[in-house]
Amino acid sequence: MTHDASKDSGEHIAPGAGLRIGDIAPDFSARSTTGDMRLSDCRGRWLVLFSHPADFTPVCTTEFVALAKAADQFAQRECDLMALSVDSLFSHFAWLRMIRDRFDVEVRFPIIEDPTLVIGRAYGMVAPGDNDSATVRTTFFIDPHGVIRAMTCYPANVGRSTSEMLRTLDALQAVDKDPVLAPANWEPGEKLLRQPSAKLDDVFAAKDHTDWFLQEVGRGKRA
Template sequence: MSLRIGDTAPDFTIPTTKGDISFHDWAGDKWVFLFSHPADFTPVCTTEMGRTSQLADEFAARNVLPLGLSTDSVEEHLKWIDDVNDTQNTDLSFPIIADIDHAVAQAYDMIHPGESETAAVRSVFIIDPNKKIRLTMTYPMSVGRNFDEILRVVDALQTGDKYKVATPADWVMGAKVIIPPSVTNQAARTQFPQGWDEVRPYLRFTKV
């Protein structure tokens, strides 16, 4: 059965380019951006690995650990990292899982037979410090991910957790947020003393 938002992310122990890790222990109190790619030494994957590395400071500022995965070996990963660094002008330092027996890919439903029987599609899991899955996205093998969206979603999740709000379409950090309908006006006056703009009784915008 596929993993769903709110499920506990399955734990695993597995080799990576940074040595063996036990996922839950390794993640600790951080958020995790777990993402799979079909194969090493392929063009779209190379750009994605490079972009993740280039955004290291952005992920760190959000308390997020990137963790890559493919069904290639550690040895192949390490050779490929040299290519990623050279072609993408970066210094990749996050771990890449070597899921050669497909154990993690199967647990996280990353192998879609319509695409490949052995290679993972481009899955994304955003996992919070409580090891809960907060977001899933799946891209086909031929389409690279939008990393602006990945960072935006992390911002939205963390803002929602901190202020108990929702975020509207196309929200970015600094824009107005939505007071959930479950919060009464009386409670909102305490929770949001800055006030709000009421478009409808169920649609209240505020700044946090």
């Protein structure tokens, strides 16, 4: 497994450095349950990259069952799923076999092995001095250009919400279509917000004291 955080972007991203929204996602190559993977090969589509503490753990198992069942919904949004943990490739295989046999669900999206923590540290999923990722449950929403557009982080004892992951993806795709904003709790089909004016004349000409910065516009549809 090799890690390359800067080859595509031309910028140096130090392992363990805190990534921020707007950064280029560090590139890497690694083995996965679907074969050898390179992150930059996913360009051209959205990608949700997420870490899980360990195979054969209760919360992670429920997450993978839920995400496998929702995989088609991500695919409809032209988005791929990719998971990562410190466990070995063969541990991943055994866990996915157990999930299939117990829940009648096949996990077909790739699960990356990261036994040396190289990828986890590059993404800030693991603290520089940690020897395992047992407390990490991080998600990166990466756009088709390889840019990190959103991040979430949950403790090991709280599972992710698949519906919120889909809602976040819908909102990111909606604001990419037009210069609009997605309000709190926005769902596809609901109204978006207009970007506020930066001109004083527009502020004075507004019908009331909120119209110049808080105005609904159109209805965002799912990508």
